[in-house]
Amino acid sequence: MPASKPTKKTSPFEIAREALGHVGKFQTPxxxxxxxxxxxYVEGVDDIIANLAHAVEDVNAVSVDMLEQLHEQYCRNIDDSNAELSDNLAHEISSLQSIIESQMHAGVQLGNELDEACGTLKETTPTAESVAECAQKMLSSNNTMxxxxxxxQTQLQASQAKVESLQAELSETQLVAMTDxxxxxxxxxxxxVQVHQALMLAKSEDLFSFLLLVDLDHFKYINDTFGHESxxxxxxYVASQLTQLCPESPISRLGGDEFAIILRNDDFSxxxxxxxxxxxxxxxxxxxxxGSGEDLGKIELSIGGARLRQDDDGRSWFIRADKLLYQAKNSGRNSVMLEHSRGGV
Structure with a gap:
């Protein structure tokens, strides 16, 4: 379920004071x-709230490791890193273009030199000396070429290798930035990103999708009874099984115990x-x-799902799915509630 946001503070002093309060309360250095x-978190950054609010409000336990992971993922300036990589990539691509242009220029220059070398042959009756001189110039120009x-070619291969390396590094950086x-x-x-792609597919290819929101029931009990590590x-475990159950569908962890699955079709059945x-x-x-062999019991979960509509944006689509998830929870949990028609919920 979507985590409730902490009350946003407008003053940096108030934010800093409450942040220090959390440092003391959870005994984090x-x-x-x-x-x-x-x-x-206090300031109201959505990504951090989504990943931290459950531990703060429900579990009442926050580990330093969790905070360090959140810092690496959401506070480190990924955009600056990407910008630097993009600049380097653009520079190398520009170098590639220069090398190609140089090679073309060298070819033109060789052609001009050959024309010049053979010019005397066109103007007068060729002699053995003029033919030999022309051949010598052609050989010299060819060797230079x-x-x-x-x-x-050596420069081109080195530059191509650099471009490929930078492209791989940029892809890796972007992947880290989007991985839980x-x-x-x-x-x-x-x-x-996946929601945006679904919206684009609907517009360009008339391919609509179903958004499933999956939320674990009574997850607080597991944390309270067996501990945060459990x-x-x-x-x-839930993440790995969802991946096996929906191998062709993009799956995201939205924070806490909530997951999103985008099915690339809008067939209700x-x-x-x-x-x-x-x-x-x-x-x-x-x-x-x-290790301990303690019985955790069975994992119950509730699912809400909404069809993508032609007039949807990402927010309206998510809100309908989230509303159906709440209905599944309120109907007794361990249940599924999907939008049957393209009409209202």
């Missing part, structure tokens, strides 16, 4: 990275079958803690 996460080509560190699923940024294990299979799988699979 006031290192720069830890303090910055608490500051952003071959040397230039070899140098340019606990589950290795997509995070909130990944979800936003709760993390359950979250990782098929979406209902998938949602029911997910619910039934967890409800029928008892779990035990590795």
């Amino acid at each position: 006031p290192t720069p990275s830890v303090y910055e996460v608490w500051y952003r 071959q040397d230039q080509i070899r140098q340019l 560190p606990l589950t290795n699923l997509g995070n909130r940024r990944h979800f936003d 709760g993390d294990k359950v979250i990782r 098929e979406a209902t079958d998938i949602a029911a299979e997910i619910r039934q799988y967890f409800a029928s699979t008892p779990l035990k803690l590795s």
Whole structure:
């Protein structure tokens, strides 16, 4: 379920004071990275709230490791890093263009030199000496051209390798920025990208999607009874099983115990079958803690799903799915509630 946001403060002094209060309350060291996460949490940064509010409000336990992961993912200036990589990539691509232009120029120059060398042959009756002189100039120009080509090819290969390396590094940086560190699923940024892609597919290819929001029932009980570490294990387990159950669908962890799945079709019957299979799988699979062998019981969850409409944006689509998730919770939990028609919920 969406975590309730802390009341936003307007004064930096108020934000700083409340952030320090969280440092003391949860006994986390006031290192720069830890303090910055608490500051952003109080300030109202959505990504940090989505990942931290459950631990703060429900579990009442926050680990330093969690804060460090959140700092790495949301506070480190990924945009600046991407901008620097993009600048380097643009520079190397420009170098590639220059090398190609140099090679073209060398070819033109060779042609001019050959024309000049053979010019005397066109104007007068060729003699043995003029033919030999022309051949010598052609050979010299060709040797020069071959040397230039070899140098340019070496530069071209080096520049191409650099471009490929920078492209791979940029892709890796973007992937890290969109990955949830606990589950290795997509995070909130990944979800936003997938929603945008779904909207584009609907406009360009008339391909509509179903958004499923999945929320664990009574997850607070697991954390309170077995501890936060066990709760993390359950979250990782749910993430891995969702990936197996929906291998072709983008899956994101929105924070806490809530996940989002985008089905690349808007068939109600098929979406209902998938949602029911997910619910039934967890409800029928008892779990035990590795190591201690303690019985965790079965994982129950609720699912709400909404069809993408032609007049939707990402927010309206999410709100309808979230409303149906609340209805599934309020109807007794461990249930599925999907939007049957393209009309109102």
